[in-house]
Amino acid sequence: MIRVLVVDDDYHVAHAHALSVGRMEGFVVVGEAHTAVEAERLVAEASPDLLLLDMYLPDVTGLDLVRRLAAAGRVVPDFLLVTAARDIDSVRAAMQLGAFYYLVKPFSVAALREQLESYRMWAERLQGTPERGRHVDQDVVDSLYSLRGAPVRRTTVVRTLQPTMARVLEIVTAAPEPISAAEVAEVLGASRPTAQRYLATLVKKRLLDLELTYGSTGRPEHRYLPRRS
Structure with a gap:
């Protein structure tokens, strides 16, 4: 099961996202956070694999939250940005910090499900690669990169x-x-x-x-x- 923490300052939006994630096979929601402080606590307590992360939080930005987790020496979960922030600097910063994808609000439930399914396939593919310290070939690297944020195509699923x-x-x-x-x-x-x-x-x-x-x-x-x- 992929453990997901939903982080959004809007309680209704967070709950809606949590419901969407919870309905997907292979995913479980381990909590909802509405501030960066609350998110930090839940990351430590629930050990999520993936953050469904809003940019605009009341204390710091979603990307600042990622930076704080890294600076504290904690394991930083993978994260998928779901945000109304449309400026290119935010997009560039998200890419530099390793965001799996960047979904601009408003988006459809289908779009969210598509990216979550891409993440699931990417995580499964990554899990199936050789152990840490072992080498992989270019085909493996290409397949991992091709799944990041990519729409799930029928042939890929098959x-x-x-x-x-x-x-x-x-x-x-x-x-x-x-x-x-x-x-x-x-x-x-x-x-x-x-x-x-x-x-x-x-x-x-x-x-x-x-x-x-x-x-x-x-x-x-x-x-x-x-x-x-």
Whole structure:
């Protein structure tokens, strides 16, 4: 689980962001802070992996908070700026301090989710690299940099799927018409509940669409097809 601390001076905005993060698979909100002092305390207590960080705090700026954490010799969490600050100096400073991305308010929930998903993939890729002190090649470096702040593309997500789930996606994509879990299970050589579980995950990942069809009994049947967009 990626542990997220939401830092925003506006209580309503902070809570809205926390709800958005909490609804995403693989993320958990460990707290909400509304000042830099409160954020410092929660960083020490909750050990977040990622700060969802506003620039304008009542005591110091979000970037000053990052500087204070570093100056105190603490482990500085990764941070994603979510701010109304549009000046180029703020953007440049955020980049220099290592911000994962810089989202300018107002932004959509989809935009926030996109960047959080990019962060999740980046963190997983980083975790899978050799241990500290070991060397990596240029391909690994390029892949890590390409995920920072990048929109999550379908092809990128597909490459991260485990083999069986990738096979389920392939079966649905190759089908000439929407296909049921039972039909997927037959081609896969697995039980219907197993196929259903993979299909539900692929729908959640927005790689497949689910549609309901009604047979002669009037009962709806779930059928799956490649995502339309």
